[in-house]
Amino acid sequence: MIAYTFGVWKGSTASAVRSNQPGKLPLFSTLLWDLFMISLPRTCTSILFLLLMLAPLISEEPKKLTREEKVRGDREKVLSSGYWIYNDFQKGLAEAKETGKPLVVVLRCIPCEECVKLDEEIMESDPVLRPLLDKYVRVRIVGTNGLDLNLFQYDYDQSFAVFLMNADKTIYGRFGTRSHRTDWTSDVSIEGLAKAMAQGLKLHDNYPQNQALFQGKQGDEPLYPSPEKFPSLKDKYTATLNYEGDVVKSCIHCHQIGDAQKAVFRDQAKPIPDKYLFPYPHPKSIGMIIDPSETNTLKEVTSDSIAAKAGLQADDELVSLNGQVILSIADIQWVLHHCDDTDSVAAVVERGDKKIDVSIELPKGWRQQDDLSWRVSTWPMRRMVLGGLVLEEATVDQRKAAGIKDPSKMALRVRFMGRYGDHALAMKSGFKVDDILVAFDGQDDLVRETDLIAYATANCPPGDKVAIKVIRDGQPRTINLPMQK
Numbered sequence: 010m011i012a013y014t015f016g017v018w019k020g021s022t023a024s025a026v027r028s029n030q031p032g033k034l035p036l037f038s039t040l041l042w043d044l045f046m047i048s049l050p051r052t053c054t055s056i057l058f059l060l061l062m063l064a065p066l067i068s069e070e071p072k073k074l075t076r077e078e079k080v081r082g083d084r085e086k087v088l089s090s091g092y093w094i095y096n097d098f099q100k101g102l103a104e105a106k107e108t109g110k111p112l113v114v115v116l117r118c119i120p121c122e123e124c125v126k127l128d129e130e131i132m133e134s135d136p137v138l139r140p141l142l143d144k145y146v147r148v149r150i151v152g153t154n155g156l157d158l159n160l161f162q163y164d165y166d167q168s169f170a171v172f173l174m175n176a177d178k179t180i181y182g183r184f185g186t187r188s189h190r191t192d193w194t195s196d197v198s199i200e201g202l203a204k205a206m207a208q209g210l211k212l213h214d215n216y217p218q219n220q221a222l223f224q225g226k227q228g229d230e231p232l233y234p235s236p237e238k239f240p241s242l243k244d245k246y247t248a249t250l251n252y253e254g255d256v257v258k259s260c261i262h263c264h265q266i267g268d269a270q271k272a273v274f275r276d277q278a279k280p281i282p283d284k285y286l287f288p289y290p291h292p293k294s295i296g297m298i299i300d301p302s303e304t305n306t307l308k309e310v311t312s313d314s315i316a317a318k319a320g321l322q323a324d325d326e327l328v329s330l331n332g333q334v335i336l337s338i339a340d341i342q343w344v345l346h347h348c349d350d351t352d353s354v355a356a357v358v359e360r361g362d363k364k365i366d367v368s369i370e371l372p373k374g375w376r377q378q379d380d381l382s383w384r385v386s387t388w389p390m391r392r393m394v395l396g397g398l399v400l401e402e403a404t405v406d407q408r409k410a411a412g413i414k415d416p417s418k419m420a421l422r423v424r425f426m427g428r429y430g431d432h433a434l435a436m437k438s439g440f441k442v443d444d445i446l447v448a449f450d451g452q453d454d455l456v457r458e459t460d461l462i463a464y465a466t467a468n469c470p471p472g473d474k475v476a477i478k479v480i481r482d483g484q485p486r487t488i489n490l491p492m493q494k
Contacts, residue, residue, distance in 0.1 A: 165288070201302050239266075410480075
């Protein structure tokens with residue numbers, strides 16, 4: 010009875026107690042209070058009164074930290090523990106040379122909420138990872154300002170990336186990926202990271218005799234040697250974080266490197282190369298579903314996919330691709346990233362107790378099978394060619410209402426429109442949420458938002474006006490949209 014009554018009027022009582030005005034309780038609640046004061050023993054009455062006084066404090070949510078507080082708090086926490094070298098790669102190299110240990114370098118965007126659980130488990134000394142981490146020199150980097158892009162090449166749409174390397178900067182392997190804005194569990198896990206790190210230690214023990222396994226893990230010369238040197242970033246950022254001022258605004262985030270790469274070409278009215286438009290293709294785009302709790306094991310092979318046509322099977326272990334040892338999905342993506350528009354990937358597969366050579370043939374247009382919609386770097390491209398529209402594939406009912414019967418034809422619904430700056434151009438041009446795009450620049454076979462962006466960035470330079478056909482309330486109309494840088 011006490012619990013029931015407490016629940017009935019806790020909310021109204023809480024506001025009154027918080028404002029020190031208990032006399033302003035609703036009449037019904039006041040009568041209940043009087044009833045209990047009379048009928049309950051004095052001890053019970055005191056307990057109930059104490060509970061009511063504490064209710065507002067118990068129910069209040071903890072204060073939300075600002076981005077600035079998160080960044081500074083993270084730095085203070087890591088520095089005070091002394092377990093990681095914080096934002097000083099050169100110091101890590103020196104220690105690795107002195108001790109003979111390999112390095113684990115974690116690039117972690119602060120305060121990204123999507124990768125915080127994985128990172129916290131590392132930082133909070135996971136019982137499986139801790140013994141492995143103890144054998145590495147541990148470096149933690151929280152901003153890409155001044156980052157050596159000759160060495161640290163990875164999918165810049167990630168906000169958590171791990172490098173396992175030698176003190177001479179030879180990279181043993183990479184770890185960290187995602188193919189969805191918020192879902193990490195299908196791509197990474199603590200178990201997978203632990204196994205990758207264990208394998209990294211074995212590779213380190215055999216170095217340099219096994220050096221040939223890592224030759225392909227070094228990248229080509231980048232467009233610019235460090236992020237702040239890109240034309241779109243150089244006047245806004247410096248090579249270091251500004252802890253004396255606004256540290257959050259001083260930080261170059263990972264995805265901004267990818268944005269800057271694309272801007273180099275767009276600003277010159279050139280098509281964005283597929284290498285930058287579709288970076289680090291996810292293995293599932295060619296039919297390889299990797300078990301995130303392992304390092305290199307195929308959990309599934311999608312039927313009729315490139316991987317299936319190559320003869321790959323579930324439970325196969327990808328020992329190497331193009332001669333490179335594989336420690337994670339990120340290593341597979343690295344190999345795919347450096348493949349040509351048409352290519353052949355030499356795979357060594359362990360199937361049961363046998364090792365099998367497999368050739369994975371990549372046909373023309375294979376990169377375009379990947380998905381761009383989840384990537385943070387897609388937002389600037391939506392500004393460039395869609396004026397801030399965010400599109401999704403229309404449902405069966407929406408297609409029917411728009412009169413689009415052929416599933417191979419375009420039917421992209423406007424899910425959202427930008428409202429500010431250059432992202433508001435589509436709204437100002439007359440587009441509305443729920444419009445169905447059925448043709449873009451005369452093309453009606455751009456089935457995904459990804460397909461439309463790929464076509465537009467290759468064929469519609471800044472300054473062009475593109476005719477876009479839409480269906481609104483069952484009626485067709487055409488809207489001309491200027492292309493932007």
